[in-house]
Amino acid sequence: MERKRPVLMIHDSAIVSVREVEALKLCMVDAYRSVVFKELQTNDPIDYAFAPLPSGLKINSVDFNKTLTNTIYRALAGNDIQAEEWTMAVQAV
Numbered sequence: 001m002e003r004k005r006p007v008l009m010i011h012d013s014a015i016v017s018v019r020e021v022e023a024l025k026l027c028m029v030d031a032y033r034s035v036v037f038k039e040l041q042t043n044d045p046i047d048y049a050f051a052p053l054p055s056g057l058k059i060n061s062v063d064f065n066k067t068l069t070n071t072i073y074r075a076l077a078g079n080d081i082q083a084e085e086w087t088m089a090v091q092a093v
Helices: 018-040 045-049 066-076 083-091
Strands: 008-010 013-015
Touching: 008 066, 066 083
Parallel strands: none
Antiparallel strands: 008 013
């Protein structure tokens, strides 16, 4: 994303500010298309118009528990969060 906003990637998911959701979605669609074109080895605009879109791409807005929220903030601030701490934060109630 050209805006230089933090994106926290976890497996196949991304955590961003609510204000950045649409920009992330557009960025992901562009990235998907560029990979498809590379695989198809084409630069033809007709192929671009009919390239498949990532149908599995969906955006959900969720609230996190307090522990996970604090861990995310610490990670975005540059702290090194270990796998065990992420696991505990995700599983916290």
